[in-house]
Amino acid sequence: MVCFVDYRTTYPEKEKLSSLGLEIIEIPICNDLYESINGHVDIQFNILDKKSKKVIINKNINNNFKNNLKDKGITYIESKNSLKYNYPNDIILNALILEKYFIHNLKFTDENLLNDQKDKILINVKQGYTKCSCLYVSDKALITNDSGIYNSLCKYDFDILLLPPGDIILEGLNYGFIGGTGGLINNNTMAFFGDLNHYKYGNEVISFLSKYNVKPIYLKNSKLTDRGSLFVI
Template identity: 50%
Template sequence: MKYAFVDYRISRQEKHSLETLGCTVIICPPSALLYPAICGHPDILIHLLNDNKILVHKDIDESFIQLLKKINLDIEYTVNSLGKSYPYDICLNAVSLKDYFIHNLNFTDKTLLANFSSKKLITVKQGYTKCSTAIINDNAIITSDLSIAKALEKEPIDVLLLPPGDILLPGLNYGFIGGTCGKLKDTIVFYGTLEKYKYGSLVLDFLHKHKVKPFYLSDSPLVDRGSIFFL
């Protein structure tokens, strides 16, 4: 059984499209501790530690915890609560690759950091690190954040740096590429279509280079609903 962790504002069409991929959709409950635009984003609320262990913010709904237990996940909790203002909302919003852990390490939750201390730790200015990063594989990412791209210049990671903008995020001026998608085996699943994204051809070329296929949950412009986490 495959699980897809998504924002509670996922559309009916997007949910149905995920189910056609054989996924059971798990809705992340919104947190009143956060501002509305990101209050249900999975990459703000949780972090998948491995195939059977998940880290959640310490104040998450008990009903969600019971759901996680039903699918036999081990659960860990953040040290601190989330907060409405930056940087108190970014403690889980890190990028974890096979050999690298990338975040603004000044604000990473201690429980999260402890789980990945054996990896090479790379600190960046961008606290919304996962929001800003689409993981293509363990050696390739897409981002519109210059600090992330520069931090990885000396590492064997292929980086596609895109201009910001042209991604919907209701309540804010624009969203980020990492929040529009998630990796499922050899497929990148998008909220919306690259055909309606200003830099879609660049993304498609990069995906082709790394032998990854796009899958579109709808034919809308790209929408940042927080990363889709697949388990």
């Protein structure tokens, strides 16, 4: 399996991921974005379909990254629009893509992304940083810091752990989002950039993960860091 990480992911973190049997592809810097998110996975990239290994990428991402995808047998489409510094032009790919649902601020979703997902149930939310704000546990179970997302998805019978914002490191900003702190490696294992034992609401997260038989793995012994999600395909 291949995992996608921010180019600023540390060597010990990458070493731990490699020890879990994952090949690592770094998301390169995008100079069109502000520094805090210019390498975030879920800003420049999204998985359209895991089974067929199909993804969408920032149209201006470098050719080395595109060639890396081809070498790994991963097919891709490119965004129609370019990422830009200011909101909402930085969130065009930052949707939460589930098996049956596509969740985003649909007003700002990139056209190529929306066209690919149009046959799913489309759920519009106000939060444009939708994937950043949601940690996927299963197709009907999520963890989020965003009350608007929580209220919207409860109408669709999702099981959601709503946590207060804060206590997550994101360099250059006051705090990051829970969705950017990690991701599932497989159905029963979730890797975190940091340790839930150093997170104010870590016990709540651990309990919720246990409910779905998901074990947390910590890539570093520190507070949680928002690196823009960990995607595995």
